Amino acid sequence: SSYYKILEENRQLYNQVQDLKGSIRVYCRVRPFLHGQSDRESTVDHIGENGNIMIVHPHKQGKDARKIFSFNKVFGTNATQQQIYADTQSLIRSVLDGFNVCIFAYGQTGSGKTYTMSGPDFTAEDTWGVNYRALQDLFQISKSRINMIEYEIRVQMIEIYNEQVRDLLVVDGSSRRLDIRNNSQLNGLNVPDACLVHVNCTKHVLDLMGVGLKNRAVGATALNERSSRSHSILTIHVQGKELITGSILRGCLHLVDLAGSERVDKSEAVGERLKEAQHINKSLSALGDVISALAQKNAHIPYRNSKLTQVLQDSLGGQAKTLMFVHINPESNAIGETISTLKFAERVASIELGAARA
Ligand code: ADP
Numbered sequence: 001s002s003y004y005k006i007l008e009e010n011r012q013l014y015n016q017v018q019d020l021k022g023s024i025r026v027y028c029r030v031r032p033f034l035h036g037q038s039d040r041e042s043t044v045d046h047i048g049e050n051g052n053i054m055i056v057h058p059h060k061q062g063k064d065a066r067k068i069f070s071f072n073k074v075f076g077t078n079a080t081q082q083q084i085y086a087d088t089q090s091l092i093r094s095v096l097d098g099f100n101v102c103i104f105a106y107g108q109t110g111s112g113k114t115y116t117m118s119g120p121d122f123t124a125e126d127t128w129g130v131n132y133r134a135l136q137d138l139f140q141i142s143k144s145r146i147n148m149i150e151y152e153i154r155v156q157m158i159e160i161y162n163e164q165v166r167d168l169l170v171v172d173g174s175s176r177r178l179d180i181r182n183n184s185q186l187n188g189l190n191v192p193d194a195c196l197v198h199v200n201c202t203k204h205v206l207d208l209m210g211v212g213l214k215n216r217a218v219g220a221t222a223l224n225e226r227s228s229r230s231h232s233i234l235t236i237h238v239q240g241k242e243l244i245t246g247s248i249l250r251g252c253l254h255l256v257d258l259a260g261s262e263r264v265d266k267s268e269a270v271g272e273r274l275k276e277a278q279h280i281n282k283s284l285s286a287l288g289d290v291i292s293a294l295a296q297k298n299a300h301i302p303y304r305n306s307k308l309t310q311v312l313q314d315s316l317g318g319q320a321k322t323l324m325f326v327h328i329n330p331e332s333n334a335i336g337e338t339i340s341t342l343k344f345a346e347r348v349a350s351i352e353l354g355a356a357r358a
Contacts, residue, residue, distance in 0.1 A: 024291060024322040025072040026349035027087065028053055028342070031112040031329050032077035042330040043338055047076050055342065058332040069342045071349050077330070081119060081126070084325075085133045091321055092134045095238050096141055096151065098249035100188050100315040102256065103130065106284075106345065107327030108337040109228040109260030116325050117234075117257045122206055131234055131255050135205045138236065138253075149240040149249075155205070156194045156237070157212040160307050161230035162279050168212040168232070169195040180310045188252025188315050189237055196237065228260040229276045231283065231308055254315055256308075258284065261344070262337050283308040284344075290316055291348055324348060 030044050030053075045056040051071045057064070075084060091101055105113035119129035128136075135153075142151035157168040158178070165178045180190050189196070199205050212234075216227055236253040261284055264277035286306035293301045294317040301317065303309045309316070316322060326345040328338045 024324065024348060025091075026324045026326060026345050027073045027075065027084075028069070028071045028326050028328065028345065029075040029079065029084070029112060029116060030077050031110075031115070031327060033330065037331070041332050043332055043335050044076075044328075044330045047074050053342075055335075055338060057339075058335055067339075069346050071326070071345065081116075081128060081133075084116060085130060088130055088134075088323065089137065091323055092130075092137060092253060093141060094321065095236065095251035095253045096138065096145075096149075096240065098240070098251045100252045100254075100318075100320040102254045102312055102315045102320065102322045104256045104258055104287075104322070104324045105327065106258050106261060106324055107341055108262040108329060108334065111327035111329045111334075111337075111341075113257050113260075113325075113327050114227070116327065117255055118209075122209065131209070132202070132205065134253065134255065135199070135236065136202050138238065139200065139202065142238075142240075147243070149242050151238060151240045152198065153200065154196045154198050154237045154239075155208065156189065156191065156196050156235040157208070157232070158191055158194050158235075158311070159216060159230045159232050160283070160311070162276060163283070163307050165191055165194075165307055165311065166215075167191075167194040168215045169197060169208060170215065171211060180307065182313070186237065187250040188254070189235065190311050190313060227257075229280060231259050232257045233311065252315055254312055256312075258287075261341060263340065282306055288344060288348060291322070 028051075030047070033042070043055055043058060044053065045066060046054040048054065051073050052068055053071070053074045054066055054068050056066050073087060088103065091103070095101055105117045107113050115129065117129045118131050119127045121127050122132065135155075138153060142149075142153065145151070159166045159168050165180065167178055178191050178193050181192055182190055186192060197208060199208065216230075216232065234255040236255070238251045238253070240249045241247075242249070259280045261280075264273070269277050283306035286302065286309050289302050289305065290309045303313045314320070324345065326341055328334070328341055330338075
């Protein structure tokens with residue numbers, strides 16, 4: 001009977017994921033006010049049904065002051081980490097059926113990207129972000145299928161800083177620069193020389209993340225500064241062997257905490273800061289360009305324009321599924337970044353990859 005239970009569970013999952021295949025979904029999350037500020041100052045006027053959000057410009061009057069943006073879903077300031085994960089779960093579980101999935105966190109620095117992906121405190125399980133929940137979920141489901149499929153789950157953690165790829169899981173703290181190479185044997189893993197660590201329990205994952213965080217801080221004046229200017233990619237690679245047929249399936253989940261999307265005042269940024277800003281701009285716009293080229297069925301998809309899109313090449317487009325969490329900071333002095341974040345996101349959201357390839 002457990003066999004039928006699994007089949008039934010699989011069928012439900014299958015139906016859930018079919019409509020997501022090849023498409024991009026965009027969820028918007030509004031960060032709460034911090035330090036007891038009043039939310040009367042909020043630039044979020046209203047969150048409607050059906051994924052609408054109305055923004056009010058603090059310095060404009062009349063009908064120009066309000067603008068509506070539409071996404072697949074909008075999470076207000078009360079949304080919990082559990083609720084966020086519940087709406088992400090079916091996408092993540094599809095990795096066990098051999099799909100490739102990319103989940104991005106986009107937004108200006110301080111808008112809550114790391115909160116969504118990792119959470120504020122990994123020692124408090126109820127505050128865990130998508131990363132830890134995903135791994136825990138994948139362990140659990142793979143164990144429930146143990147009579148049918150033997151799974152192996154492995155993780156990589158890399159960082160892209162100034163268009164250079166670094167391994168975050170090396171234990172000796174050395175910061176080897178890595179090359180990007182396609183490797184069809186390892187579906188979705190295009191940085192084959194980065195450590196690929198076999199994991200099978202949450203405790204092990206927490207230890208590894210600790211190594212990753214420590215490595216991320218190397219060379220940074222302050223952890224927050226460095227991490228806001230680099231993209232970090234946690235890749236979960238799943239390989240399953242069907243026990244009856246012996247066939248192998250592979251799926252890959254990339255959880256990407258993007259660099260802060262804020263525009264840097266060109267007249268003020270100089271030297272290293274200017275270089276960082278240029279690299280970030282380049283890779284975030286390359287990501288937008290790839291998604292839009294896929295939607296328009298262009299013969300040429302400009303993956304090669306950034307390291308970020310090269311690393312994720314075989315997990316964007318095709319049968320792969322993409323989810324972008326766009327984060328906004330509701331404070332009135334962030335209005336400029338809020339509008340530009342929502343415009344970027346809307347450009348990405350209006351695109352139906354599924355239709356393009358049908
Ligand atoms: P980013 O990664 O975009 O730079 P963070 O995730 O570091 O931003 O968030 C900035 C601050 O806001 C942190 O102190 C974080 O704990 C807090 N924060 C962000 N999102 C939330 C949320 N949904 N609920 C409570 N606190 C949040």
